[in-house]
Amino acid sequence: MTATQFTALFVSALLANTIIKLWLAYRQLDHVAAHRAEVPAAFREQIGIAAHHKAADYTRALVQFGALTVLFETALLLAFTLGGGIQWLSTWSSATFNGALVQGAAVIVAVLLLQSLLESPFDLYRTFNIEAHFGFNKMTLKLYLLDALKGLLLGAALGLPLLLGVLWLMERMGELWWLYVWGVWVAFNLLLLFIYPTYIAPLFNDFEPLQDEAQKARIEALLRKCGFAASGLFVMDGSKRSTHGNAYFTGFGKTKRIVFFDTLLERLTPSEVDAVLAHELGHFKHRHVLKRIALTFAVSLGFLWLLAQLLHAEWFYQGLGVTTQSTAMALLLFFMALPVFTFLLHPIASAYSRKHEFEADAYAAQQTDANELVNALVKLYQDNAKTLTPDPLYATFYESHPPAPIRIAHLQQLGADK
Numbered sequence: 001m002t003a004t005q006f007t008a009l010f011v012s013a014l015l016a017n018t019i020i021k022l023w024l025a026y027r028q029l030d031h032v033a034a035h036r037a038e039v040p041a042a043f044r045e046q047i048g049i050a051a052h053h054k055a056a057d058y059t060r061a062l063v064q065f066g067a068l069t070v071l072f073e074t075a076l077l078l079a080f081t082l083g084g085g086i087q088w089l090s091t092w093s094s095a096t097f098n099g100a101l102v103q104g105a106a107v108i109v110a111v112l113l114l115q116s117l118l119e120s121p122f123d124l125y126r127t128f129n130i131e132a133h134f135g136f137n138k139m140t141l142k143l144y145l146l147d148a149l150k151g152l153l154l155g156a157a158l159g160l161p162l163l164l165g166v167l168w169l170m171e172r173m174g175e176l177w178w179l180y181v182w183g184v185w186v187a188f189n190l191l192l193l194f195i196y197p198t199y200i201a202p203l204f205n206d207f208e209p210l211q212d213e214a215q216k217a218r219i220e221a222l223l224r225k226c227g228f229a230a231s232g233l234f235v236m237d238g239s240k241r242s243t244h245g246n247a248y249f250t251g252f253g254k255t256k257r258i259v260f261f262d263t264l265l266e267r268l269t270p271s272e273v274d275a276v277l278a279h280e281l282g283h284f285k286h287r288h289v290l291k292r293i294a295l296t297f298a299v300s301l302g303f304l305w306l307l308a309q310l311l312h313a314e315w316f317y318q319g320l321g322v323t324t325q326s327t328a329m330a331l332l333l334f335f336m337a338l339p340v341f342t343f344l345l346h347p348i349a350s351a352y353s354r355k356h357e358f359e360a361d362a363y364a365a366q367q368t369d370a371n372e373l374v375n376a377l378v379k380l381y382q383d384n385a386k387t388l389t390p391d392p393l394y395a396t397f398y399e400s401h402p403p404a405p406i407r408i409a410h411l412q413q414l415g416a417d418k
């Protein structure tokens with residue numbers, strides 16, 4: 001391949017992605033608007049017209065804003081690559097720092113910092129305009145900035161040693177460096193999984209053991225019934241940032257814990273909480289987390305092998321607007337360009353995730369009452385202003401969870417069959 005050919009390929013793929021993203025956004029806007037006037041029949045008893053309108057308006061605001069973000073990100077990627085941004089940073093880094101390792105790491109860090117700095121106005125707008133307008137945001141600007149600072153320090157503490165280690169291995173380990181890097185990457189991620197619940201999550205939120213004795217007894221009975229051992233039930237102060245509610249499992253082995261957002265417990269009845277927990281237990285029983293992690297590791301091995309093939313290909317660098325060939329540059333360009341070539345795999349990843357959701361729902365229906373899960377989900381759809389009428393194609397592409405009407409119909413069927 002020549003550099004010109006690769007540039008053409010990159011630009012056409014990027015353009016095609018952008019057009020598809022905007023087209024999907026347009027479809028979603030159109031579909032939601034077309035169904036704004038009436039609450040779908042299946043939800044008419046529980047959800048009022050005002051809540052339905054709110055969901056439509058919230059979806060529209062998010063999708064419109066998402067389309068704007070897509071355009072900006074496309075422009076930014078072009079500016080960094082073909083626009084010469086990365087090449088300029090590389091020249092600056094060579095003139096400022098000594099040693100290939102530090103110079104390379106500096107370019108990567110500079111690009112990451114610039115990227116998040118340039119994208120921060122979008123995040124600020126989403127949080128303090130859109131989320132606030134619809135009554136979801138509970139964050140103060142102070143908390144927002146504190147979060148950003150903590151995230152930055154944490155990223156530096158964990159990410160910098162990893163980056164330097166990876167670059168060092170790429171330089172020193174010969175032709176099979178990608179295997180060594182993969183090993184480090186796997187170890188790093190496993191370490192993160194272990195330390196996340198006990199050391200990282202508490203930096204951002206408070207976790208209190210579940211106090212409500214009656215609820216605790218119910219949940220423990222359900223856990224016993226499902227044969228699940230957890231080292232704790234915790235309530236997280238999710239209400240500190242947002243009114244959106246959730247529940248999740250975290251950690252492995254001894255550090256395994258179940259976390260409920262306070263917002264979820266306040267809103268659901270005890271038997272609805274049971275049903276939501278049973279759904280989460282379904283993910284655990286079907287080993288969804290393990291499967292997902294194994295898949296991620298396998299895919300990253302493939303990507304690292306591919307990067308090894310491109311490392312000495314001049315067309316790869318020049319095709320993306322860079323004349324300096326180095327390991328750091330290859331790493332950076334590869335992971336910036338990669339999403340452009342994998343975007344069309346989105347529907348596969350989403351379908352895989354939706355399959356898991358159906359399996360977890362089926363498990364919940366078996367262990368608890370499917371109708372309680374339906375009630376809980378309807379409350380959550382309403383509270384989160386989640387649209388009940390997504391465009392089918394948009395949902396196929398992006399949604400990790402089945403669209404509301406399909407999911408509810410499935411659960412009602414399971415409840416009726418029981």
Ligand SMILES: [Zn+2]
Pocket residue numbers: 279280283356357360
């Ligand atoms: Zn789930």
